[in-house]
Amino acid sequence: MLDLAQLKTDLDKDGVVVISGFFDQQTIENIHLAAKRIFQIQFDHLGIEGDFLTQMTTLFQNHLSTFTSCGKLIQTGLVELYQLSVDPELVQLVKGLGLSSPLMCTRPVLFFNHPDLAMSEHFYKTPLHQDWVSMLSSQDSIVIWFPLIDLTLGHGPVIFYPGSHKLGPLTDKLENGFAEVPFDRSAYPSLQPEVNVGDIVIFSTLLVHESGVITNNEIRWSSHLRYTNMEDPDFIERGFPSPYINKPSQELIDHYLQKK
């Protein structure tokens, strides 16, 4: 049984808590398989062979538009991930941590990060940042981050800076979608948990964090779910701001309809 009161105390104090074995491992592995399956359909269609990383690299190098579309669909549209994000036990946990009326203020997101599958570093290694600035969500809003594979330090799991959430927002600027923040790493302890399939990390959206460094040449598969609290007085007072934009791309429509 989870000690919710203790978890809430720790989350308030540190801005981050780790819960081992929260999800059923098979459920998480099924999300990973479903994500890989989307790419596999295109590998089969295009006759791309080799191990999975080789296939991914080939698709990225030779069929960038298809790679990007696979990525976009996987990152935000897997039904298995949506199902997980409204899992009753998870919603109960979120409520137990004080979000009395939780709402998902961004879509569930799945990441597959590797230096060879990105145009530039910020696509696989996020800088020091706070999620809150891009969300403007409730003061008690949280991110639930979890791996789709067992993560070792070689996968470069997220590095958190416990206590930094109490600093409040450290910037008002977004760059490449991230609110990079000025932050002295030496002023705070760091936490880089080697989490396994089924484990979750819950952190305040105000907590400063960054990607670790991938040193094992493997894809880092992870996911996050974000919840805001519709009964937070400050969020109510600010009028429930919602800065995310989701709209169709004219560029992609032109690509497919005018340049066949």
Ligand SMILES: [Fe+2]
């Ligand atoms: Fe983040």
